[in-house]
Amino acid sequence: MVRREADFTAFAEANATRLRQIAFLMCRDWHLAQDLTQSTLTKMYLAWGRVARQGGDPFAYTRKVLLNTLLDHRRLRSSGELAVDQLPDRPQQGxxxxxxxxxxxxxxxxxxxxxxxxxxxxxxxxxxxxxxxxxxxxxxxxxxxxxxxxxxxxxxxxxxxxxxxx
Missing domain, CATH: 1.10.10.10 (Winged helix-like DNA-binding domain superfamily/Winged helix DNA-binding domain)
Structure with missing residues (x-):
């Protein structure tokens, strides 16, 4: 049990920043990205024993959990996006x-x-x-x-x- 927690802690510390960046690119909101990352890591902690036994790449599975967490969040009524009349102007310079x-x-x-x-x-x-x-x-x-x-x-x-x- 202690080894499993240590393995998960090492995994979470090594990958939390990358997960948060991916979450931000998916949702474009740093606060929501942090929430999604925390939810994803919580779900991964609960399933860590099974994930570790299956072998494979735990980060790939974590990305899948992150995407599903985002999609679940988008299904909630409170997460609706605001529509705008016009797209922002394109930048003129490089x-x-x-x-x-x-x-x-x-x-x-x-x-x-x-x-x-x-x-x-x-x-x-x-x-x-x-x-x-x-x-x-x-x-x-x-x-x-x-x-x-x-x-x-x-x-x-x-x-x-x-x-x-x-």
Whole structure:
């Protein structure tokens, strides 16, 4: 029991920051990302014995738990997003900070599953098969939704910055 807790503590300390960053990219709210990370780590603690016995990559399973926690949160009525009349103006200069903010705004336009696919495939550099396994969908779903999501991101960035997603 003590060893299991020590193993989980080491895992949580090593991966909490990365999980929080992934959660932020999925939800675009640091406070919600912190809550999602804590909920995910709580769920992982409760299942740690089973996860450790199964072997494999516990971080991959943790990402799946994080995504499911976010999707559960989105289903709650209190988590509705606010619609805006107009999209924010695109930056005129090649400022990396402005481009990063524009990318984050563009990611926010994607539905949660599409955003998760883009983040796992291109931010976490996962293969199509790994992404499909993490999300519990088929390879063809990952391919079609990532293609559609990238097209939306390209449209948001415009033709002058299309090379960002090539």
């Amino acid at each position: 400022d990396p900070t402005a481009e990063r903010l524009t990318l984050l705004n563009a990611l926010a336009l994607l539905p949660p599953r599409d955003r998760a696919i883009v983040l796992l495939r291109y931010w976490e550099d996962q293969s199509v098969e790994q992404t499909a396994e993490a999300l519990g969908v088929s390879v063809s779903v990952v391919k079609s939704q990532s293609s559609r999501a990238l097209a939306l991101l390209r449209a948001h960035f415009g033709p002058d910055r299309e090379l960002l997603f090539s």
